[in-house]
Amino acid sequence: MASNSSLITNNRKRIYYAPKYWQFDPIYQTNVKLFIKDLLNLKTVQFIEGSKITHGFFYGNHPIQEVDIIATVTAFDINEGKKYTKYTLDDGSATIEFTDFKNEDGPILEPKFDRGTVIRVIGKIKDYNGKREIGNSYGRMWTEKDPNAELLRWLEILTLKKDVYSRPFILPKRTTTINNVSDVEEVPPISEVPESVPNTSMSSSRIFERMKNSDNQSSYTEEAFTDLITRYIYKNNLTRFSIVRIRQSPELNEFAKKVAINQYPCPKPNGRQVAALFAKALRLLVLEGFLNYGDYHKISYCVDLLFVDMVREWKVQM
Incomplete structure (x- = not known):
């Protein structure tokens, strides 16, 4: 799906804002915490602005850039020629590959993390060769030593889904003044709001x-x-x-x-x-x-x- 306008909709009338507006969504500025199965189900939307084509990943109508996951290493594959290690990560909901690029000279002789290690990684979500994966070139991956880390992350994600991610991104009205005349630019509201989660007092x-x-x-x-x-x-x-x-x-x-x-x-x-x-x-x-x-x-x-x-x-x- 493509559009030259400031926003586009899919056949269910959900509005997706163009890349120039993504910075106004607070979620876009964070390392989003979701289950791996959610990352695999992110919707891909294509935007055309002039001669430039941009793809965006969306959870609801929130643009997603970087993600933060805690998962267990189930497999790894070292590519010495291109100096990267590809890890398969499992958080209990699904699996995804995480590519860790080596910045230093010299071949990769062994992986940073062995199978069965629980790790935390931060990286950019992307599609490569028809598969969804997470890419990392800044070494943002650590061993999780807290035995409760995975459970705590599950709880954190459920809370974020209920209190933050389920709320649609709505661009506020913008007001400009020309020759002392105020002009209010109306931005269409979201036409499809996700079903509300039952109100619960238990955190x-x-x-x-x-x-x-x-x-x-x-x-x-x-x-x-x-x-x-x-x-x-x-x-x-x-x-x-x-x-x-x-x-x-x-x-x-x-x-x-x-x-x-x-x-x-x-x-x-x-x-x-x-x-x-x-x-x-x-x-x-x-x-x-x-x-x-x-x-x-x-x-x-x-x-x-x-x-x-x-x-x-x-x-x-x-």
Whole structure:
């Protein structure tokens, strides 16, 4: 698709601004953090300005220039003649190739990173020989030593998608004054706005806190019990479940009994007290936006769409 105008649309009426306007989108000035599967699905749009042809990559209608990803090296290929190493990177959603060019003289004898290494890379997104890849010529790649880096990045991306990337780029009105007469140039609004993400009060960082806090089970409180349920959902890759499924866990039942003992002056809690703790914890996760009710009678639950991919993909390190 090509255009000589300041903006173009596709057949779904989404507006893409020409390159001269990209600088006004704050996202264009950043190293965009997305899943690899998102990078592979970026839309390519062609612009014609005079004799110049420019291609742009878009997430929604946001122009994307540089990306920042955390992924695991699954393969590498050294090209000694052209002095670059091509790495295959996997972040759990898809794979993409990352080309690291060597600036110094001399052949490349070994890769910077071996297979299985978790690394962070920053580079420009591009298409080469019909394939989407990331290019780097400035050595912006590092080993990630934090064992929680991949999980934290997933949480960060989900938050950015909800709070930033889902909002369309709309160029503001421009006002010029000639001979004391104000002239307002109207820029057409976006005609297609992405579906809004359900409003949720639970931040991604709070999810990670629940996961982390569940390792410390020395404090038998309702908050600690809710943390443990959250971890149980992730550990078992649950995206839709009944309350019976949760109640069948020996680990959760034992913890709930200890919470009840702390709350009630009795040596042995009864079934009603334990059931009330389960119901309260699940209701809290619904209020926070992590869970939704799965049926009219509120006896089944489903993970909110904002977090469901992370539950399916993330593997808990036990």
